[in-house]
Amino acid sequence: MRRFHTSLAVWITLLIGLKFSLVCDAGNGKSISGGGGPSGAVAHASTASVGPTFTKDVASILYRNCVGCHRPGEIAPMSLLDYVTVRPWAKAIQVAVLSRKMPPWFADPKFGVFANDPRLSDQEISTITAWVDGGSLEGDPQDLPLKPTFTEGWKLGKPDIVIDIGQDFAVRPGNDAYEYFTVPTNFTEGKWIRAAQILPGNRQAVHHVHVSLVMDNPGSTDSITTAFRQPSGPLWEVKDGLSRVRLDAPVMNDACAGERPDLANLSGFEEGSFAAMLPGKPPDVFGDSTPKWIPAGAKLRFQIHYAKVDKPQTDRTRVGLYLASRSPERPMRRLDLRNRYFLIPAGVENHEVRRCYDFETDKLLVSITPHMHYRGKDARYELVRPDGRRETLLFVSPYNFNWQLLYRFRDPVYVEKGSRMIVTFHYDNSPNHAGNPDPKQVVRWGDRSEDEMMTSWIEYLDAAPSSLSGDTLTEAAKR
């Protein structure tokens, strides 16, 4: 994935060149009357013009929907803050918004309504389209709305508490590596946390991070989740701290088909990590009225995936914690569902892997994050109610490894005990799948991006049916 970023830089440089020439050649003549270069194309609408202009109509759309990523120092290739940097991209922007390639979002609109759905309205798309067709004019500088302001680094402002990995860690060049750091919180009393952001010390080296809670008294329900422990045993092989399921381990592509006592964690759920940093994922926001709990004496365990780097580097990754203002009516929790025992044959185009979960108590589902690697194709979440009604909560299609998005329901989904969730993922291991590192490989579960995963992180609240309060629901939905 970091490899994606490094090669992305090269790629983007090429792309910018390419796009630029496309815009200049194919862009309509009206707009480029002033000269060839992007800055030469600045055209003021001096006459009371028809059509939308950048300053009056388009800038506000870009500020609201694009500049979170499209500004200097952020993940997107070009800044969309100023007319001079936007203008050469006008045609590409039109194509990207018409095709809904941008802003990135992969939930099939036929299923579910999501609070963080970033898709543009038809009105916004037609404004941009009309602006580009009308010559991408700048308009009157007086009309330009105030530029949005940003805090660099901490996206939610200054955290109340910052805890780092406790050392300047030396990242060795060569292979990907998983490293684990356990550090004390030194909390003498427990704390409610409304949000958490993991900030890599070295953006080039850090690919992704999970932070879990660990307690010293083993056996306590607070001790670490199995999910973020290094797996061991005869079904696993470990190299450079990276583990994978052995090629000859038993196979179970459809974990809904029944129990397998020899294969762990194919039913029930695993407790999720506390917070995570993944490519493209915003900070974890649990909400002031539905925060997460860190008990007194807890330790934080950082699991850091360091990408392959060419030169020695150092890293000191931190997590910033934001305190909730009060104890909650009910805390945010996370249940993780995994099937680690699939096997994807070489070359297949649509390999299906399933995992089910039978609800043993009532719950309110707040968000779902599917996770696969390069060969991920689509992810479907269905619910079968006790009375047999079946509905799709979320269908992510196509899945895109470069965008590890979280889908937060506008209204948390109430699920009664006795319901079954059916999670169905498809993998494309054919040569046609862009980004498939090697269609000749048989692929199983593993940490490396070239291996695969079948994971779902699901945020939820416990829901005793009688205690549903409108406040909690509204708050959870607002975030």
Ligand code: HEC
């Ligand atoms: C969540 C971050 C994010 C948001 C929000 C976002 N972009 Fe992007 N955009 C990217 C990244 C990263 C790339 C480069 C990689 C890619 O193309 O996927 C990109 C690429 C592009 C490209 C080049 C596409 C191409 O075909 O090569 C255009 C044009 C673009 N974005 C326009 C927009 C517009 C317009 C908006 C708002 C309506 C927007 N983006 C919102 C992150 C974002």
